[in-house]
Structures are given as C-alpha cells and as structure tokens.
Amino acid sequence: MELNGLPHWESGLELGQMVSTGREGFHWDKADVGTVAATLHFVHNISGLRAGTLPGVSQQNGFLGLPVTLMQEETAYLVMQGIAHLLPVSTEPAFPSPEHVARRTEERLARLRAIEARNRASEEAKAARGAKAFMRGGEQAKAKREERARMKAAKAASAGGGNAGEAQSDGKEGVKSHRAPATITGAHFHTVPSHPLFPTVVHSSPPITRLPHPLFPFPSCPRDRALLATFTDLQQQGYRMGLGPRFGGEYLIYPGDYLRYHAHFTSQVLVRDEPIKPTEIVAWGRLGTGTKKAGLICCWDDDHDDDAAEFEPSGEKDGQVEYYSLEWASFG
Template sequence: MNELKPIKVYLQNDKPLVWSARDSVELREQWRIVGCLIGCLPRLPRQNNYLGLPLQLSKEEVTLLLEKGAILLLNNSSDLKQPSVQEKEEFNEYRQKSYQAQVEMFREERKKEIHQNMANIIEGKRDKAQKDLEERKSRGEVSEEAEVEEDFSIDVDKVPIPPIPKKFSLVQLFTESPYKPEDEVPVVWGYPTSEKERLKFGVYRDLWNQGYFLSNGSKFGGDFLVYPGDPSRYHSHYIAICIPHEKKMSALDIVSMGRLGSNVRKTVLLCSEGPDNKISYISLQWTGIS
C-alpha cells in the first residue's frame, strides 16, 4: 500500500472532496474507505436515488488516511494559473479529436447493426417492392405476369451514415485543473480537537485496524456502521456508539440502545477508551422475554 502514489483530496468549504473516479475506487479497494457520494449524475441531474462524484470523506477517514500517508490534503485555491493561448488551442484540438473518434465509433457500430440485420432489411425491402407492384397491377399500369426483379443487396460501406450531432457527443471533464501551480502546499489538518472527537477517531481507527469497513451511522442512531466487508456486498453487523469511559448510564439508556439495535437487526457496540488508552467494547443484543 505504501508504494501507491498519494491521492489528492481537496478541501472545499471545509469538506474534503475526491473528484477522480479512479481515486475513489482506489480508496475503497486499497484502503477500505467508503466516503459518501454527493454529486448529481450528468445525465440524471434531477434524481437523488443514485449520486455521483465528488466523493466526500469524513473527518475520521481523512485523519486516518493522512496518518497512513495515503492522501495529500490540498486547498482548492481560486488562485489558478490562466491557460495560455497555446494551451487553449491544444484543449480545443483535443476536444475536436475526441468528437471525431466518437463519430467513427458511431459509424462502425451502425455498420455492425446493418450487417447483423441484413436479412431482415432485404426482406423488408422486397416485401415493400412486392406490395408496390401489386398496387400497380391493380391500377393496370403493369401486366399481371410482371415480377419484382430489383436487386436488394446492400453495400454497407456505401451506406450514408450521418455523424452524431456535436451536442450529443461525450465530453471528457477534468477531475482536477491541469493549470494549477506545481508548488501546491498541503493543508494543515486540525482534527481531532476535542475529547469527543479524539474518542470517535480512536474508535474508528481501532475498528479499521481490525479489518472492518465503516460508514456514518447517524441515520441508525449511532456514530458508525461497521461492516465485515465492502458495504456494496455486505450489510452492517454493528452500530458503534462512542461513549466516554466515565459517563454514567441508566438502565433506560441501555434498554433504549438494545431496542435500537433489535429494530434494525444489528448489534450495538458501546465503545469507550479506558485509562490505558485502549478501546474497549460492550455489545448489546436485545433478546426480549419469552
């Protein structure tokens, strides 16, 4: 893992964002970092069932990745270098080449479709010609013995296939600006700052070190959801709740947390840091009364 090139994460409005799809996949596969997609899909901007880039990382994820040397946290500065005339020309030339390549691919695909449906196309043309001939016979324009003699074979290479309109072509977007200054300075990351934040990060790091995947658990009433594998393939097994070691809890609190886990079929983990700076866990499973 340490041989991988650090991934650039940009801090925008205090939100750590990953803009590259390749980097997002690497974070998930190499570092077990899930994050949260927050962007709209280019072709489906008005739906919110499936989201796209950028990938927003949590504070715990960023802190862990910085410790491991897996990322560079950079400030998305507005002080960008203006592209030169030559760079603009190169960009326009690249986009034109991309469009022409798509036109050729579109034409090749259309030719393949014509080849695959050649028999149906010829049969359709023959049926239409036969129908026209029958109508002409009924009007007395040709003799009753007349037959269709036209050759319906098709030379696919000579079929005129119009290019796709430029407005429908795919456009490659930059995942980061190529015109940024090369002396980018990493951001000084200040998390964690409070005892509560230190406890949350300590729990996150400890569970991550045990091989788990973790995601935000607020919608289930906890701090983290803990998965035995990639969340795209596994359901979470635990709801981790971070509680200071010296905090007093009533029986009602414990019952409430137990019921919370039973309602969503998960085990509740009460996580705290002891005097020896080690993370300890207590699991709660509601069994009810028979």
C-alpha cells in the same frame, strides 16, 4: 488528496486530490476514472460516500459518482497512516489575471488555427486524391468507348453501313461528362476541459501530513480523538465503517465490503468515564433490535490529559478501546 503508498501496478501515477474544506474531504480522481476510489475501496477498506453529479440518484456508479466524500475520521485515518496527504484548496479562488486570460486566449486561438490548418490540408489531400482517381477512371472509360466504337464501326462496315454507322457511333460516344469532385467542408472542433485551468485554484498552501491542522481541525477534542481511535481500531480489525446517524449511532459497522454484507452493528462511542443512563442502554438495545443490528458500545480512554493528546503520523493511538455488544431481547 494524493495517495502516498499505492500497489505496484499504480506506483508512479499522480492519482488524485482530496480537497479539504475544514470538516470534510472531497476526493476527485484526476487520472483514470475510479482508480483512486477503487484503490481506497479495495485496498484500504475506505468506501466513502459518492456525492455524484446526479444527487437525485440514490445509487451512484463509478463514473457519475465522483467526487467521493470522506468522513473526517476516514480522512484523518488516511493521513495519519501515511497513505495520503491533504492538498488544501481555497474555497474562494481569485479571478484570473488579465495576463493569464490573454495567454489562455492566445493558446486557444493557436489551437483553433492548428485545427483549421489540419482540416484544410486534409481537404486538399482528399481533393487531390479524388481528382487523380477521376482522371484515372476517365482514361479507362475513354479507352472502353473507343474500343466499342471500333467494334461498331467494324460491324457496320461488314454490314455495308460503313461511314454512316461510324459517324453515328462517334456522335453518341463522343459526349464526355466532366464532373468536378465535390468539396468537403471540414468540421470545427474545440476541446473543452472538464475543469477550469486557473492557476489560483491549484494549492493554497503546502500539503498537510500531520493532524490536527488549522485548515483541518480534527481531532481537536476528546470526543474527536475517541471517534478517531474507535474508527482506527475497528479498521485495523478488518471492519468497514459507514455513516450511522440515520440508525442512531456514529457508524454502521460492516464485517466486510458493504456491497456484499449488511451492517452488523451500530456504534455508540463513549469518552473515558462518561456516565450512561439506564434509559440510554434500553434505547440503544431496542434501537439495534428495531434496525436488525446489535448495538456496539465503544468505550475509549486516552490515559492522559487532553492537552497532551496528539496522534502521530504513523496512526498509532494513545489509550485503548473496549467494546460491549448490546441487544434487546424484548423480555417483560
């Protein structure tokens, strides 16, 4: 997925892709880690589910949590609001051609040769600087030795020792140690890309800007349209939705950021004049009470035939959604 409308501090950046696999969207941030995920979370109230590189960890962070898995309602909402568009990617990419392999191999060898040349030049420069410093230090040491020899010779001459002392001094100080600078072996570096650079994995078709689409068939039936209409209406009212099947509903509905609030409702979406059994009402009410959440019955009516239903790119929905909260009081 690529975001179309971004805050001013992020405009002009190619911030990410969402790969469509038919019923889900996977968002990989390919710019700064977490930029698009943070934009979706804080600006557009879309949190998604962090699949993560460590699936065994219950809570993923902003680095290891990518990719972010979006519900089909979240994906459709972003596309229909003009916030983003889908970039389909083939789930079975073809192997690279021999020409592509040869070109990549040549580029890799060229990079290695350049790195080796830089290392060699650096080693030669270090050796030259070391030799120069060694020679400069040797000249200073030689001058100091000569000065000490003269002082000892003068002292020996004044004491009567004269030539013997001078010869002995010259014999001790005349030994000069030559030590060649150590050769520094350069390390070998090779940059490994985080993703394969195969051109066949880029985009298999033009971006998707209208839904439903053959590669992303949602919404395609009254039930799908009811889910999307409910999600869009709650989203526009400032609520935030999460996955709710483990609590017996379609969504968990939060009054704000789920990192700050607990969910207040579990939703039950009904299509048009779908009948409700009394036992279902009791079950929904008791389920909400058992999970410390109120049940929210969402009734959607599109007011027209199934075949004529299609959402506009602007995100405007046909029909309306009515809500009824349900809470079991445990009487009787």
